[in-house]
Amino acid sequence: MSAETIELASTAEDDTRMRLELERTWSGRPGLIGWLTTTDHKRVGLRYIITSFAFFILAGLNAGLMRLQLARPESHIVGPDRYDQLFTVHGTAMMFLFAVPMMTALGLYFVPLMVGARNIAFPRLNAFGYWTYLIGGCLLFGALYLNTGPDTGWFAYVPLSGPAFSPGKRVDIWAQMVTFTEIAALVGAIEIIVTVFKNRAPGMSLNRMPLFVWAELVTAFMILFALPWVALGSTVFLAGDRLIGTHLFNPAEGGDPLLWQHVFWFFGHPEVYIVFVPALGMVSEIVQSFTRREVFGYPALVLAMIAQGFLSFGLWVHHMFATTVPELGASFFTATSAMIAIPIALQIFCWIATIWNGRPRLRTPMLFVLGFVITFVIGGLTGVMVASVPFDLQAHDTYFVVAHLHYVLLGAVFPMFGIFYYWFPKLTGRFLDERLGKLHFWLFIIGVNLTFFPMHFLGLQGMTRRIYTYLPETGWGPLNLLASCGALVIVLSVLVFLANAARSWRTGALAGDNPWDAPSLEWAASSPPRPYNFLHIPVVQGRAALWSRTPDWPVVTGLRTDIREILVTTVLDAAPDSRHRHPDDTIVPLLTALAVGATFIPLIFTPWGVVIGTACLLPPLVAWAWPRSPEHDEQRSEEQGAAV
Amino acid sequence: MSADALGTLLQQPLQFPGAHSALAPAGPQAERVHALWQFMWIVSAVVWVVVVLAALYATFRRRMPAVDAPLEQREPLSSGGPGMLTAVIGATAATIVVLFVFLILDFRTGRALTTPPAGALPIKVTGHQWWWDVQYPSSRPDQIVTTANEIHVPIGRPVVLELASADVIHSFWPPNLVGKRDLIPGYTSTLWFRADSAGLYRGQCAEFCGYQHAKMAFYIVAEPPEKFTAWLAQQRDSAHTPADSLTRRGREVFLSSSCVMCHSIQGTPAGSRVGPDLTHLGSRLTIAAGTLPNTRGNLAGWIVDPQSIKPGAEMPSNQISPDDLQALLAYLETLR
Numbered sequence: 001m002s003a004e005t006i007e008l009a010s011t012a013e014d015d016t017r018m019r020l021e022l023e024r025t026w027s028g029r030p031g032l033i034g035w036l037t038t039t040d041h042k043r044v045g046l047r048y049i050i051t052s053f054a055f056f057i058l059a060g061l062n063a064g065l066m067r068l069q070l071a072r073p074e075s076h077i078v079g080p081d082r083y084d085q086l087f088t089v090h091g092t093a094m095m096f097l098f099a100v101p102m103m104t105a106l107g108l109y110f111v112p113l114m115v116g117a118r119n120i121a122f123p124r125l126n127a128f129g130y131w132t133y134l135i136g137g138c139l140l141f142g143a144l145y146l147n148t149g150p151d152t153g154w155f156a157y158v159p160l161s162g163p164a165f166s167p168g169k170r171v172d173i174w175a176q177m178v179t180f181t182e183i184a185a186l187v188g189a190i191e192i193i194v195t196v197f198k199n200r201a202p203g204m205s206l207n208r209m210p211l212f213v214w215a216e217l218v219t220a221f222m223i224l225f226a227l228p229w230v231a232l233g234s235t236v237f238l239a240g241d242r243l244i245g246t247h248l249f250n251p252a253e254g255g256d257p258l259l260w261q262h263v264f265w266f267f268g269h270p271e272v273y274i275v276f277v278p279a280l281g282m283v284s285e286i287v288q289s290f291t292r293r294e295v296f297g298y299p300a301l302v303l304a305m306i307a308q309g310f311l312s313f314g315l316w317v318h319h320m321f322a323t324t325v326p327e328l329g330a331s332f333f334t335a336t337s338a339m340i341a342i343p344i345a346l347q348i349f350c351w352i353a354t355i356w357n358g359r360p361r362l363r364t365p366m367l368f369v370l371g372f373v374i375t376f377v378i379g380g381l382t383g384v385m386v387a388s389v390p391f392d393l394q395a396h397d398t399y400f401v402v403a404h405l406h407y408v409l410l411g412a413v414f415p416m417f418g419i420f421y422y423w424f425p426k427l428t429g430r431f432l433d434e435r436l437g438k439l440h441f442w443l444f445i446i447g448v449n450l451t452f453f454p455m456h457f458l459g460l461q462g463m464t465r466r467i468y469t470y471l472p473e474t475g476w477g478p479l480n481l482l483a484s485c486g487a488l489v490i491v492l493s494v495l496v497f498l499a500n501a502a503r504s505w506r507t508g509a510l511a512g513d514n515p516w517d518a519p520s521l522e523w524a525a526s527s528p529p530r531p532y533n534f535l536h537i538p539v540v541q542g543r544a545a546l547w548s549r550t551p552d553w554p555v556v557t558g559l560r561t562d563i564r565e566i567l568v569t570t571v572l573d574a575a576p577d578s579r580h581r582h583p584d585d586t587i588v589p590l591l592t593a594l595a596v597g598a599t600f601i602p603l604i605f606t607p608w609g610v611v612i613g614t615a616c617l618l619p620p621l622v623a624w625a626w627p628r629s630p631e632h633d634e635q636r637s638e639e640q641g642a643a644v
Numbered sequence: 645m646s647a648d649a650l651g652t653l654l655q656q657p658l659q660f661p662g663a664h665s666a667l668a669p670a671g672p673q674a675e676r677v678h679a680l681w682q683f684m685w686i687v688s689a690v691v692w693v694v695v696v697l698a699a700l701y702a703t704f705r706r707r708m709p710a711v712d713a714p715l716e717q718r719e720p721l722s723s724g725g726p727g728m729l730t731a732v733i734g735a736t737a738a739t740i741v742v743l744f745v746f747l748i749l750d751f752r753t754g755r756a757l758t759t760p761p762a763g764a765l766p767i768k769v770t771g772h773q774w775w776w777d778v779q780y781p782s783s784r785p786d787q788i789v790t791t792a793n794e795i796h797v798p799i800g801r802p803v804v805l806e807l808a809s810a811d812v813i814h815s816f817w818p819p820n821l822v823g824k825r826d827l828i829p830g831y832t833s834t835l836w837f838r839a840d841s842a843g844l845y846r847g848q849c850a851e852f853c854g855y856q857h858a859k860m861a862f863y864i865v866a867e868p869p870e871k872f873t874a875w876l877a878q879q880r881d882s883a884h885t886p887a888d889s890l891t892r893r894g895r896e897v898f899l900s901s902s903c904v905m906c907h908s909i910q911g912t913p914a915g916s917r918v919g920p921d922l923t924h925l926g927s928r929l930t931i932a933a934g935t936l937p938n939t940r941g942n943l944a945g946w947i948v949d950p951q952s953i954k955p956g957a958e959m960p961s962n963q964i965s966p967d968d969l970q971a972l973l974a975y976l977e978t979l980r
Contacts, residue, residue, distance in 0.1 A: 081955070323831075351699075388754075390750065391823075397824065462665050474846075
């Protein structure tokens with residue numbers, strides 16, 4: 001039976017009855033049990049957002065300690081052993097535990113709302129992904145605080161990270177932490193792809209999808225193709241060399257240390273764009289809502305993001321210009337690295353055109369977009385510089401590159417903060433404080449530039465990366481002190497944000513369902529959204545769904561409300577296709593994640609982890625796949641009918 | 645090198661950050677890259693200013709009133725007319741043109757710098773955790789010169805470095821002269837440069853290589869050809885035979901303690917290649933891979949407690965009686 005689209009004709013009475021029934025069907029169990037069993041994409045997504053922000057703060061504290069150590073030459077605040085752990089965990093956590101999960105988490109929360117779905121596709125997988133990620137994150141920081149943190153850099157180059165030069169378990173912890181976050185990112189990507197392709201509201205054809213949804217879709221595909229490479233590299237190759245004596249990277253036995261670099265950067269470069277593309281989507285959403293204009297050049301923006309997704313896989317060798325890459329090969333990667341600047345530039349021009357034509361309201365999210373342009377363009381331009389082989393050989397592995405990469409990645413953090421201010425009313429029903437928001441913005445942009453701009457010069461003056469100290473006669477002291485002062489300003493700005501969020505969560509000004517008068521579907525849900533997201537699944541009539549709706553807005557009817565049922569639509573046109581019985585809340589995802597933990601944590605110590613893990617994984621997987629009987633549904637529906 | 649030549653060198657104050665900077669080129673390669681950098685940063689600064697001004701102007705330009713008109717009264721949502729389309733296409737085309745100019749300059753610079761010229765002086769550099777082994781090869785084994793952390797080169801003559809690693813990946817980088825090149829286990833790579841002005845140029849390892857990656861520096865001493873030839877000839881000699889009883893005792897201490905397990909001194913039974921060759925230690929500017937000036941006090945501190953100077957370094961702390969230490973220092977100082 002296909003769901004039917006009719007004009008809205010329901011009475012208020014029908015609505016109330018339906019709301020009660022949906023509430024009962026989609027709400028989780030109360031209390032701790034509900035907390036552990038929930039498969040609601042909003043509860044899981046919010047958890048994900050908060051957890052990854054917590055890791056952002058912990059990894060930021062590492063950076064603070066590093067800046068403290070580097071503020072003066074020959075400082076003795078931390079020694080080389082501690083410093084190596086600090087920068088390794090800083091980089092690893094910022095990439096694997098903050099940037100990618102945060103960008104995915106915002107997608108897990110908002111993509112279903114923006115495409116008008118009741119929940120994300122594969123909700124149990126979603127919960128499982130979160131728990132797996134949490135275990136991986138705790139493993140990394142637990143190791144750091146027990147002084148067994150990995151210390152060979154987030155890139156873990158062999159042979160330094162190999163068995164001969166890194167005895168002990170530090171690198172094994174790194175390798176398995178990567179495994180946990182890979183699993184989490186991959187399942188998240190699959191959920192987003194399927195939700196976007198199969199669960200869009202009727203009428204939301206691909207060319208009507210919000211740009212943030214496009215960005216998440218492109219990112220999800222990039223995750224799908226990039227992340228298995230680092231899993232192969234760390235979980236199979238590196239762990240193999242360290243745990244069972246394969247010699248894949250050992251030149252004495254015919255192995256090759258450069259193999260690791262290729263595998264790692266084939267993942268590592270797309271990783272940057274996995275962080276960056278969602279931020280582009282956020283910029284588009286904010287610009288659209290705060291200029292009250294549809295974004296200029298929608299097809300160009302979509303194609304630019306897709307082009308970036310493809311091109312990002314053709315750049316990895318520009319991390320390896322100082323190795324033995326032949327000249328001709330290197331020039332190919334110079335060309336692709338320059339080429340990827342074109343779609344990015346095009347997007348920036350489209351946003352400027354949108355702002356130019358519109359009527360920008362300078363609320364905090366919009367300020368962060370301007371901060372993004374000011375900051376990111378510097379990172380983009382230095383990126384074009386380091387694409388040049390001869391210049392890169394001077395800049396590579398120096399503070400010039402530290403400056404470049406932070407300008408690019410913090411370029412993605414600006415829109416992230418902007419979108420926090422934008423979506424906070426949706427998440428909590430309340431506004432973040434505007435005055436504190438502006439203070440946060442100014443402190444942040446000043447702090448970022450004060451910290452990272454001097455690093456360009458430090459790099460050209462010869463300051464190499466990953467050094468725990470430097471000699472006074474190098475003359476690097478003053479600029480390092482300046483950078484450290486900047487780091488303090490960044491800390492202040494994040495504290496202002498935390499205070500703002502903590503205060504506004506309870507006592508912020510109340511926001512309605514659509515406080516910004518924004519066009520996308522998440523603003524049609526209540527703030528915060530109910531467990532079922534939408535009372536009626538809307539039918540989309542234009543690209544800016546809420547701006548183009550007619551007064552007699554059609555909705556979908558015919559979905560069951562007594563059991564969890566969602567609408568499945570076609571890939572291209574989002575025509576209603578079928579109905580799907582959605583799984584109920586269950587503890588099984590948590591148990592499965594724990595079993596995955598029981599596989600990979602023992603694998604740090606012994607190959608027998610595989611055997612232990614298989615034994616632990618079997619029961620939860622059987623429970624996961626256990627068939628649901630239709631009678632059970634009917635019985636439940638009857639009980640509920642009686643109750644209503 | 646004669647004692648007074650070394651004296652002149654040491655008298656020149658190290659000019660930092662100039663003596664360790666890509667912004668103070670002292671050879672043709674660093675020069676060309678520096679020129680490329682100057683062009684790129686000026687163009688980039690212009691691009692940045694234009695983009696940021698455009699964004700700010702777009703935001704703050706004067707508009708018709710009625711900003712917060714209700715939905716129905718607002719202008720149509722379609723954004724931009726043909727003028728805007730032309731502007732965006734024009735800006736993108738300009739981006740492509742700038743990128744092409746960069747690309748062509750990159751390739752030209754790269755081509756000019758890659759091929760080593762004929763008649764270059766070969767030098768072998770091997771990276772170790774955390775010091776540099778430097779060898780001037782020769783067809784006659786007794787003419788091979790081995791030193792550490794200090795590379796003497798004649799000015800005006802190209803030098804080809806043959807780079808290898810003994811343990812993990814390192815990266816050799818003297819910013820004043822040339823861009824970096826990785827030293828990768830299992831691979832040999834080459835790097836060439838030419839120093840055009842006499843001077844002392846510092847460099848340090850650029851690829852993270854473990855605990856003392858920060859203190860793995862080296863000096864390039866660029867000097868006139870005749871001085872260089874004299875230095876090389878002096879380095880070919882075996883170590884001085886101790887002349888007095890104190891230095892004789894010092895040699896005895898060296899040969900009977902753990903020093904001999906790792907270090908070699910030509911002309912003595914000490915021949916281990918684990919640590920730096922010490923045959924002409926006294927003639928070097930620095931110890932501990934560019935970490936400390938080579939003075940008697942620093943050397944004493946380094947021998948007794950290297951772990952407080954370079955925590956994690958391979959050199960162990962040495963329990964050594966004060967008299968023995970004095971004798972050892974006296975002996976090491978004669979190794980010029």
